[in-house]
Amino acid sequence: MNTRRDFIKKTTVGATGLTLMGTPSFGLANVLGANDKLRVAVIGVRSRAKAHVIAIYQDPNAEILYNCDVDDVIINEHNSWCQRNIGYVPKVEKDFRKILEDKDVDAVFIATPEHWHAPMAIMALQAGKHVYVEKPCSHNPYENDLLVAAQNKYGKKVQMGNQQRSAKTSIMAMTDIKNGVIGEVYKAEAYYSNNRGSIGKGAEISVPKTLDWELWQGPAPRESYRDNVHPYNWHWFRTWGTGEIHNNGTHEIDISRWALGVDLPETVTSFGGKYTYDDDWEFVDNQQVTYTFPGNKFITWTGHSRGMMKPERPGRGVTIYGSKGTIELSRNFYKLYDLGGNPIKFEFENSVSATTNTQGIGGLDVDHVKNFFNAIRKDESLHADINDASISTMLCHLGNFAQDAGHSLKIDIKTGKVLNNETVMNNWKREYEKGWEPKL
Template sequence: MPTNNERREFIKKTALGTVGLSFAMSARSYGSILGANDRVNFAVVGANSRGRAHISAISKVNNASLGYLCDVDSRVFDSAGAHIEKAMGKKAKTEKDFRKLLENKDVDAITIATPEHWHAPMGIMGANAGKHVYIEKPCSHNPNETGMLVASQKKNKIVMQMGNQQRSGSASKEAISDIRNGIIGKAYACKAWYANARKSIGVGKPAPVPEWLDWELWQGPAPRKEYKDNVVHYNWHWFKHWGTGELHNNGTHEIDISRWALGVDYPTKVSSSGGRYAFQDDWEYYDTQMVNYEFEGGKMITWEGRSCNGFEVYNRGRGVTIHGTEGTILLDRNSYQLFDMSGKLVKEVKEGAESATTNTMGEGILDVYHFNNFADAIREGKTLNAPIADASISTQLCHFGNISQETGRTLNIDPAKGQILNDKEALKNWSREYQKGWAPVV
C-alpha cells in the first residue's frame, strides 16, 4: 500500500500536471489568436523599485514589447519612460488608473510591482479581464487572498507566474537536480537568511498629499487612512495595513528555494519569535525574526531575518544552506556550492550573470530568465517555472510565520490543505477588511 507521503506526491504531481496542461491549452488558444510568433505586449504597473527591474527584464525578452506604463506617481513617467525608450527603442503609453489598462485589447500581459496590498486584488482583476499576469512576491496581503488568486487563474485559464525569480536560475536548477539525484543523500533541513542594515523610518506626521501622488488610487483596496510623510514609496512594507514585513518582502525567496530543495509543501507546525528591536519608530513588523517550519517526513526549514543588522552569513546577505545525510549545499542567487561531510568544497557552479541581492530593486539575470519563461508560456505553452498554484504555497508559509509571531504561539497546520487548525484567534488574521467597492471577486 502506498504511504500518505506517496499518495500526496502523486496528487501533487497530478495537480501540477493539470495546471501545466491548462496553461498550455490557454497559451495555445491565445497563440491561435495572435499567431505563435507574435509579440507579447506588456504593461508594467508600478514603476518604482522592482518595476524598474521589470522594465529592464522585458527589454531582454524575446519577441516582446512594453506598450504601457502605469503608476499613481506622475513623476515616474518621465524617468521610467526614458528608460523604456532607451531599452525598447520606442516610447510607452502612460496610464494612472490600472483599471483602464484592463479595457485595452492591446495589452496581453500585466506585471505587478505595486505595494503588497494591491498584489492579489490587481492580479485577480487582471485575470478576470483575460490578461496574463506576472505578480511580484508575495502574491497576497493575507492568506484568503492567496486562495482567491489561485482560483482566478484556474477559472480564467490565463498564465500567472510569481516573481520568485531564482526558480529560473540555471545554477539553482542544477542544484535541485543534483539533490533529487542524491548528491547530499537525504536532504532534511534548510537554513535560510536575510540580513540588511535598514535605518529607522521615524515617526510619520500628517501632511498634505503631494501633487504628484494619487493617494486615493495608491490606497485602492485598503481602507482609507490619512496621508503621512513616511509611508510612500518604500516604507509601506513595514505597516500592517499595506505591507507584510521582511518575511514576505525578502524571506519569500529563500523559503521558496528551501521548499523546492526539500520537496515539501505545507508544514505541520510553524513557530516564530522576534520583534522590533533596533529602533523605536512607526515600523510595525519585526526587524528581527526567526521562523521554524516542521514538515512530515522529518524535514524542517528555518528562516532568520535581520532587517537592521547587515552582518552576513557565509559572506552573503541572503541565501540558504541545504543539509543532507551526505553533504551540504550553499545556494544563493549567484552560485551553487557543494560541500562534503568534512566541509570541503567539492563543486561550484556560477550563475550565468549576477543578480542584486539586498538592494530595493533586485535586478539581474534571474529576472531575464523568469520573464522569458513567462513569455514562452504565453506564446508556446511552455511549463512555467513558478506557476501560481505552487508559488502561492511559499507565500502562505510566510503568512503562517507572521501569524505565529502575531499570536505568540506555535501554529498547527493541516499539511494536506494548508489550513490553520483549532485556533480561532490565529484565523482572525486570515483575511482583511476592504474599502467599500474594492473587495476582490473571482
C-alpha cells in the same frame, strides 16, 4: 501539492464567476502563436519594474505598450529611464483599469505595493490577460486561495516573481538533490541580512498633487496620507505591507521548499521582535521562524532587517543539509560540499543578479521573464506557477501568524489553516474598502 490544489478548486471556485469592480471577462481571447509579438503593460514602475523592463526588452518580439503608476513624479522619472535604457517611452496611464480594457494588451507585470498584488492580478485574469506578479502574491491567505482559483478558472498564465526558480545553477542543484548527491535532505536554513534605517514617526500632511492617493490605497481601508509611507516604507505597515518575511523571505523560503520537496508545514514557530529604532515600523525587524514538515524535515528562516548578520555571510541565501553532504545556494551560485565541509563542486551564474537592493536587477529576471513568455507562446511549464508559488507565500503568512500568536502553531497541511489559535485566524482575510473586495 495536488491535494491542496484539489481542495482549493472544490472550495473556492463557484459557478457565479470571478468579479471585481464590474470588470468584464474577455475569456481566452488573444491566443498567441509561438513567434507572435507579445504586448505588455508594466504597473507600478518605481523600482522592481526596472528589472522587469530590462528583461522584457531582451525579447525582440515583445513590446511594452504602457507604463502605469499613480504617481506623476515616478512616471516622469521612469519615462526618462526608459528612453535612456530601452530607446522608447511606452504610453502612460495612471489608472490600470483602462489598461485592462485594451484588448491589445496580452500580459501585465505587477510591481505595485503588496496590498494590490492579488486584487489587481485577479482583475487582469478576468480581463483575459496573462499575469507576472511580484512576490508575495497576496496580502493575506484569503487572497492566496482566491488568486489560485482565478487562475484555474480563467486558464491564463500566472508567474510569481521568485526569479531564482529560473536560475540555471539552482535548477542544476535540484537535479543533483533528486539524484541523491547529498543523500536524504532533511533541513534548509534560509537567511536574509540588511541594515535598514529608521522610518521615523510619520506626520499627516496634504496628499501631493502628483499622487492619486485614492487609487494608491485601492482595496485597503482608507487612511490619512502621512510623510513616511510612500513610496517604499509601506512595506512595514500592516495596512499595505507584510513585513520582511514576505518582502524578502519569500525568495529563500521558496527555494528551501523546492529543495526539500515539501508543501505546507505541520507546525510553525517564530521568535523575534523589534529591537532597534522607536519608529512606526509595525513588524518585527529581526525574526527566526521554524517550519516542520512530514518526514521529519524542517526549514528555518532568519531575517535580519536591521543590523548585519555576523559572522558575515552574503546578504541572502540557503544552506541545504543532507545525510551525505551540504549545498549552499544563492541567486548567483551553487556550492556543493561533502560531510566534512570539503568543496566538491562550485557553479556560478553567467550573469550576476543583485541581492539586497530594491531593484534586484540581474540575469535571473531575464530568464524568469523568458520562461513566462515561453509559457504564453509555447505552453512551456512555468518555473513559479501561482499554484505552487502561492504555497511559499502561505508559509510567510504563517510565519507572521506564529509571531503574532507567541506560540507554535499547528497547521492543517491540506488548507494551511491554523488549528490551535482562533485569534490569528481572524487575519486570514483582511478588511477591504467598500466596493474593492475581490469576490468569486
